[in-house]
Amino acid sequence: MRLLLIHSDHIEYEAKKKTKFAEDPCNPSDSFDESLVAFCAVEAPDEDGIEDVVTQAVASIEEMSGQTKCRRVMVYPYAHLSSDLSSPDIAVEALKALETSLAEAGFEVKRAPFGWYKSFTVSCKGHPLSELSRTLTPSEDVVKVEKS
Amino acid sequence: MRLLLIHSDHIEYEAKKKTKFAEDPCNPSDSFDESLVAFCAVEAPDEDGIEDVVTQAVASIEEMSGQTKCRRVMVYPYAHLSSDLSSPDIAVEALKALETSLAEAGFEVKRAPFGWYKSFTVSCKGHPLSELSRTLTPSEDVVKVEKS
Ligand SMILES: [Mg+2]
Ligand SMILES: [Mg+2]
Numbered sequence: 001m002r003l004l005l006i007h008s009d010h011i012e013y014e015a016k017k018k019t020k021f022a023e024d025p026c027n028p029s030d031s032f033d034e035s036l037v038a039f040c041a042v043e044a045p046d047e048d049g050i051e052d053v054v055t056q057a058v059a060s061i062e063e064m065s066g067q068t069k070c071r072r073v074m075v076y077p078y079a080h081l082s083s084d085l086s087s088p089d090i091a092v093e094a095l096k097a098l099e100t101s102l103a104e105a106g107f108e109v110k111r112a113p114f115g116w117y118k119s120f121t122v123s124c125k126g127h128p129l130s131e132l133s134r135t136l137t138p139s140e141d142v143v144k145v146e147k148s
Numbered sequence: 149m150r151l152l153l154i155h156s157d158h159i160e161y162e163a164k165k166k167t168k169f170a171e172d173p174c175n176p177s178d179s180f181d182e183s184l185v186a187f188c189a190v191e192a193p194d195e196d197g198i199e200d201v202v203t204q205a206v207a208s209i210e211e212m213s214g215q216t217k218c219r220r221v222m223v224y225p226y227a228h229l230s231s232d233l234s235s236p237d238i239a240v241e242a243l244k245a246l247e248t249s250l251a252e253a254g255f256e257v258k259r260a261p262f263g264w265y266k267s268f269t270v271s272c273k274g275h276p277l278s279e280l281s282r283t284l285t286p287s288e289d290v291v292k293v294e295k296s
Contacts (some may be wrong), residue, residue: 010269014273017275080152081229117274117278121270122271124268126164126266130265132228135268
């Protein structure tokens, strides 16, 4: 998973047009003030350990949350962060799992829909801890167990 | 080079704080309406063929320009698009070369400064041709010539 986290003043989006992989029903438009925006691209290697990668993503978000004292997250699918994407089904599963895990960890969470062309506006605060990116891969132990 | 192009209603930025690689003098704040925002991460392999990669980047921007009829570009350094960055000196050289090449191709161009923490706001239009990403690498011929 490629993860790009932005500490934002504001994020808003509006679903404009479906691709053939569009989630439906979905939340077609939404916004969030003072949130961490988690732009996510679920990648092919993640298919061997979704749960593990989601756990790592939550840890990265907790790290930024600790630095910014921000407990709101907008999970935002962003395929353009990777050139080695997972299947769309797996991506939706991972994004929903991330949403659930963040809520369980006590975050206020929103999730933009997968597979739609969307307009969006995002404002990055610009302080030194307002951007963080990570490439997350399932740990070898998890992959071995799943493949055995 | 990782390149993320966004057809935007609006982009604005403000340089907030220097890193140790900060360009100075620079344009500390600017904005552009109705522009293509070219988020760029210059990568280690680009060091073997900057001119070639810049030519490819201009071609990608021309492609999006042809689809959107937009002739304005904001070149925006965005290290978070890659985990294999070039040296800062090479990155600045490549970004300046991209700015110059785009101007020579008839684009109206602005360039956000390298090496600063910046606040920014970007609005993506959201039509099907409003986002495009590319991983560009120097062609083998160029690399062979430079290494021979
Ligand atoms: Mg605010
Ligand atoms: Mg407009």
